[in-house]
Amino acid sequence: MPPRPGKTQSPRDGGPSRFVGREHALQKIAEAFARGRLVELVGPPGVGKTRLATEFARRTPPLSALRFCDLTEAASLSAFLFQVARCLGVPVPLDISPEELARRVREQVSADDALLLVLDNFEQLPASADAALAAWFERPGARVLVTSRRRLAGASATTISLAPLSTERRPGEPWSEAAELLVTRAAAFAGDAFDPQEDRATLEELARELDGLPLALELAASRFRMLAPKQVLARLSQRFRMLRRPDGTLTRANLRESIEMSFVMLAPPEQDAFLASSVFRGGFSLDAADAVLGEEGESWPLDLLESLLDQSMLTVDQDPNERRYDLLICIREFAESELSRREGGAVRAAARHARYYVGLGERLVGSADAGARRALEHERENLATIVHRRGLLGADLALRAALVLAAPASGLPYITVEELLGGALGDDAAEGAPPLLVGRALLSRGTVRRFLGRMPESTADLDRARAIGESTGDRALLAESFAGLGNTLAGLGDWGRARAFFERALEACAEPKLRPRLLAMLANSFGGTDEYDRAIPLFRQCITESDRAGDENTSATSRLALGVILLAAGDFDEAERLLGDALEALTRIGSPHWEGITLSYLARCKQERGDLTGALTLYSDAVARLDAAGVRRAQAVALYQFATALIEAGELSAAAKHLRAALPIARENCGEYEGVVLAAQGVVAARRGATGDAATLYRRAETSLSAYPKPMFLAAVRVLLGADPPAAFATCSEVRLALRLRSPVPAPHTTSPLLLARDGSWFRAPGSDASIPLERRKAIRGVLRALARQREERPGEAASVAALVEAGWPGERILASAAAERVYAAVATLRRLGLQGVIQQKAGGYLLSPECPVVLS
Missing domain, CATH: 1.10.8 (Helicase, Ruva Protein; domain 3)
Incomplete structure (x- = not known):
C-alpha cells in the first residue's frame, strides 16, 4: 500500500497570520531564482522556514501552477516520490516501480518551466532523495524551493541560511x-x-x-x-x-519535540559533540572545540562542527579573522538536559571546559597587547560560567576564573567583578581552596569594593587578605594588602594613616616589580595633602623605575598622577604632556576606569587654557566612562570639574544638575571634595542672584574643608569669599578657578527668556506676553520638551531627529524619511507660534539657541 500523502496546499488560498520581517530574505530568494532553479532554505527548528516559503509562494505572480508539498511524514525515497507525484497530479498506479515513478516525476517537473514547487520539511529524507531531486535539474524545468534543517547533498542548489528574527530595534522602529x-x-x-x-x-x-x-x-x-x-x-x-x-x-x-527531531537524525559522534557543546557560553573558537570536544571520540572536532552546522544545530559568525560557533539558547538548553542524563557527562565536559578557559585566561591576562584583550573579551561569558559552576567544579577553578575576570584587561564593570569574586569565594570563604588563591581573591574584591565606594567591606576583605599573607609568609600578598588598606584610608581622606600603611607595604615588599607601584601610592599620599615638593620627586622616581622594569601600567598611572599634581600646581605644559602620554598608554593597555580619570584632567587643562568647548567635550566623555565603570570617587571629582566648566560657559542649570549628582558621592567617597562641590553650588546661587544662599553654601564649604588637610581647596573657597589668594597657592588651578568664578557676572542676556511649563503644556516666546497652550498638540509638546531637556542635559548639542521622533511620537513605527518630515513640520509649527530664531538646526538635529535663556515654570 502506498504511503499516506502529506499536505498539498496552495499558499495563495487564504494564508496564516500577518507576515513580520524577513523582507531581505524574500529578496534573496527572488535573486537566487533569477540565477538558478533550485533554492534551499536551511535553518534550525522553529526558525520559520515554512512560513517564509509560504510567504514567498503567496507573493509569486500567478502566471502558472504553484504547488506546495509537505514532506513531514515522508521518510524514504519512495514516500518522497509518491508525495511529490500526488502534489503534481502525476498518476501513480499501484504496481508502478520506483524507477518509473522517479522518471514520471522528473518529466512532470521538466515540463513546466513556470511551475514553482515548494518542498517543505526535507530534512528527514535519505541521501537517495537528494540524488533524485538533483536529477530533476539535468534539463530545463520548474523552479523548486526546498525547506530543510540540513543542506542538500549532491544538488546544485543556492543555499540560503535562515537566522532567527533580529532582536535589535532599528532607529525609528517601535519594535525589533x-x-x-x-x-x-x-x-x-x-x-x-x-x-x-x-x-x-x-x-x-x-x-x-x-x-x-x-x-x-x-x-x-x-x-x-x-x-x-x-x-x-x-x-x-x-x-x-x-x-x-x-x-x-x-x-x-x-518546541522540545521539534529540536529532538533534529537531534535523533545526528550520527552518534555528532550527538556526543552536540551535547558537549552545551557547556560553552557566548560562543567558542575552534581551539576551544579541540580541547573540549576532542575527547568525545576519534572524530575531528572541525568535521563534527561542520556536520552540526549542516544540520542547523550550530550557528557560526562571519568574523573575517576567526570564526566563532554557538548554539541558540533553546537548542543549548535541550542539549544540557540530554547531557545531564548521561552519567558523569556534564561534569566531564564542564571540567574540560574550565581547564581550557582558565589556562587561556591566565595567559591572556599576562599579555598586555590589544589582541589578547580582544580575545579575553570574547571569552568573558565562558569564564563567568566557570564561576557559576563552582558547586560542580570546586572553588579552585572558580577562583582562578574570577581572578582572570577581575583583571583590568577583561574590561568588566567593577560591580560585575565584585559579584563574580563573591560567587567564587562563596559563603564558605572557599574552604579547601589554596590559601594564597583565596587571599588573592580577597585582595581583588577589596580593591574593587574601594572603587565602588564600599569602604567598610573593602577594609574587611583587605584585612583578611593581610592575615593570609602573614600566616603563609607570602610577602607579595602582605605588601599588596597593606597598600590596599592604605588606599582605602586615602579614599576617606585620612592621608596620614594611609601613608603609614604604604610605608609598611614598602617594608614588606620583596618583589622589585611591585616597588614602583607602592612608591606611587606613597607619593600620592603627599599629593593628597598638597605637599607637592615631596610628591613630585617621588613620582618622577616611580616613572623611572617602572619604565626600567617594563611595567607599563604603573608607568602610565604614575604619569597620570604626576600630571594631576602639576596641573594643580599650575604647570600646565608639563601636566598636559604627561596626561597625554598616560592616556595613550592606558588606551593601549585597555583600562576604561583610568582612561576616564585621565580624560577628566585633560579636560581641566583645556579649561585652564580657556578652551571651554574642548573641555566640555572631554568632560562628557570622561563622566560617561567613569559612570560605566562605577568608580565612585572618580565620578564625584569629574562631575565637580565638569560643573565648573559649565558655570564658566554660563550653563548654570546643567552645572547645578552635575553638582547635585556629585555631592552625595563626594560625601561618601571623598570627603575633601564635598567642600569644593558646596562652594561651586554657592557660585551657581550667586550667579542666579541668590546671594543669601550663596553665603550659606560658602560657609558650609569652609566647615567641611576644615576637617581635611587640603589647604589649596580652603584657599580657593576663601578667594570666592573675597580674600586675596595666598602667595603659596596663587598659581594653583583651584585658586585660579576661584578667581575666575568670583569675577563680576557678565551682564544679563538682552534676549528675553523662553518660558516653558515643566510638563510642556504651554510656552511663552521671548518678548511675548501671551502663553501658547500645547495641551492638545501632543507631538509638538513632546518635541519642545525634548529640546528643553537636551538644553539642560547636553547644552550646545543638537537633539537628533530620532530622539525628537521618540519624544513626539513614542512607539510609532515610522520610516526614516517620514520621521524627518514630521520633525521638520513640528519645528516649523513651533517657529510660526513664536520660536523663530529660538530653535536652530545643527549637525542634522535641532537645539534651542544657546543665546536664549530658558526658564522652566
Missing part, C-alpha cells in the same frame, strides 16, 4: 522584528486584554531570551491568554514546559 512578531501573535491570542505598550521592555527582553526564534515566540504568545509578559519571562527557567501547546492548536505544538 522578534518583538513585533511576539506582539502581533500575542494580540491574536489574548485580544483586547493585551496592551503591548505597558510592557515594552519586558517584551523585548522576552524576544531576546527566545533567540528571536519564531516558533518559540509563537508558543510564548499563546500563553498571554493566561499570563502577563513578566510571568512568561519569569518562567523561562522551565522553557520547554512553557513553550508548548497541549491542545495542539498550533502546527508545531512543542
